Amino acid sequence: xxxxxxxxxxxxxxxxxxxVYRDTKESTADTWKKRPCGHCGLPNxxxxxxxxxxxxxxxxxxxxxxxxxxxxxxxxxxxETCIRHDDALEIMGVLKKIC
Numbered sequence: 001x002x003x004x005x006x007x008x009x010x011x012x013x014x015x016x017x018x019x020v021y022r023d024t025k026e027s028t029a030d031t032w033k034k035r036p037c038g039h040c041g042l043p044n045x046x047x048x049x050x051x052x053x054x055x056x057x058x059x060x061x062x063x064x065x066x067x068x069x070x071x072x073x074x075x076x077x078x079x080e081t082c083i084r085h086d087d088a089l090e091i092m093g094v095l096k097k098i099c
Contacts, residue, residue: 037052037066060076075095
């Protein structure tokens with residue numbers, strides 16, 4: 001059985017001991033930075049942030065869940081506290097407005 005998951009909104013699967021994109025069979029390790037968000041279609045910013053989020057003030061890491069996957073959404077603040085799911089999406093919305 002093949003393991004399946006999503007990476008930045010793109011369907012991926014585990015084949016021959018590596019994660020590959022289901023559509024192209026390319027290794028995710030080699031190409032994930034080059035692929036736009038599988039949900040909004042925006043490329044990464046020049047700083048490497050998700051195009052749909054950009055740089056959020058006071059945030060170390062964040063993910064919008066790419067495509068309505070609220071369970072994958074999170075915001076990790078500089079003090080290492082982490083907020084997940086719908087609460088994270090709400091915080092992202094507020095932070096994007098003040099940027």
